[in-house]
Amino acid sequence: MDSLPRTQASPGGHKILSAFDCARCQARGSCLPACGAGATGVGQLVGRRLRVARDAPLYHCGDAVNGLFYAVRYGSFKTYRADAGGRPRLAGFQLGTDMLGLDAIGLHQHSCTVVALEDSEVCEVSSDSMHGKHQHNAALQRLFHGVLSKEIAREQYLAMLLRNTRADQRLAAFLLQLSWRYAARGYSASQFRLAMSRIDIADLLGLTPESVSRLLYRFKQSGLIELSGRDIRLHDAAGLKAVVVGEGDAAPAPTSTAPPPRGTETTPDTGQQ
Amino acid sequence: MDSLPRTQASPGGHKILSAFDCARCQARGSCLPACGAGATGVGQLVGRRLRVARDAPLYHCGDAVNGLFYAVRYGSFKTYRADAGGRPRLAGFQLGTDMLGLDAIGLHQHSCTVVALEDSEVCEVSSDSMHGKHQHNAALQRLFHGVLSKEIAREQYLAMLLRNTRADQRLAAFLLQLSWRYAARGYSASQFRLAMSRIDIADLLGLTPESVSRLLYRFKQSGLIELSGRDIRLHDAAGLKAVVVGEGDAAPAPTSTAPPPRGTETTPDTGQQ
DNA sequence: CGGAACGTTGACGTACATCAAACTAGGTGG
């Protein structure tokens, strides 16, 4: 890849914490061992915890995989991936309980670079053990397959979002999805602080920071959101959803008589952007 | 979803063929049981084969899943999925040995609609049996996890492709990928017949049929391809790759002195569009 | 043979990128 922010200490330069039992983790309800850590024995899956400093990479594109993937314990990450021209582009954000490295399970080296957006911690999980010593745990297998499958659906959703949609639709969808994801983790759905820069958002959505800035301003003018810096408050989730669907405030003009709104429901919380 | 081509006989209206042993399938080398059907016991996985007529759906968005997914035995399919506005959009093409329904393994109902592009046949695989009676087959588990993981990587690649790229980059990447996929299946990499319409291509790439038509014409003028109707021949794969990377014939003008081409390699055959 | 999809070609408009410049905030060193 071209010029990734290979800033801090290379892979392995994280603070390594002792082994850990998922049964005692506060995120156990919404993480991999969702169906009950004790019963499934997921607790034994987690090898180590790694602490990753802000802007430091968890792993790099090209690094060896070693049969591991990761669950975000707290903090947040961004994932870079080479685009058609070989230049690195943002491929997604990962919040607490999201998984990292699922796309590399069959491979020998990572195909993307993961960088912490803030001081964060991840749990190391052995994918080898999933078809190794844990292969007889049917509940765990089912759970794991579900996690992989959901990841596929997530990526499909993102690919969907990035196609024919206008810029305002993308941004509105992004904000709503963030809101859902925070809500699913027990935080406020209507008020949060963006962990990522406008540049990162623009990169993810296939836009320029200038466009993002202008669109946020327009949303603010329309009364859909309120924001100062990276603190954001969603005032009118329904209005944002209308933007996503394609109605909404297409023109900066006020509420014109819109054609009959379409009935179909918007996409479900298919997570991780 | 809105108005999918619910044309022919509803789900279940396919011709059902008898059970089948993968060991005797000619595609066994490149399908799920790639590591040797006998050894892994994949042969027992496949329940039935279904024959699906051209334009007929294999399953619909909303249909019950029943713990099954599918491997394309011959023919080809297209996958529709609801976009942000609830309207159906093309999400991908599947050729022989590709998998269908992997994204629904954890779910109770399908989130996309699959339609045959031509008379085709699929093999039914039980995902339940993967964490059921086959859970002790470590080689098979590993293989299955690899398939799921690769699917994630594929979707990530597609999402990547559809973002900041220009229309010509997308189309060139699409053609090259088709070429790779045909080659991987033992067909000619440089000459094939498109199973899908321009409309379908446009829909997949987030373009209009008009744009696709104009771009194909431009590629033809540049000597990159040769085409009549749906028959296409790739003359200059390197030239197409240059287009993908961002150099190539940006202007319809002939070979102008281009700035030094970038060194990085293009994306690997990460398959299924 | 007729009709309906599909495909091509042209003229035109617009959403968003690009370029450029000013403003703001966070971090660092004096």
Add this chain to the structure above:
DNA sequence: CCACCTAGTTTGATGTACGTCAACGTTCCG
């Protein structure tokens, strides 16, 4: 604590890739 500096953010002016609309040609199938 303030000066400074860089990275991030905002705002404006301008250009262009690609969508839209419209008309015509072509293929395919009943």
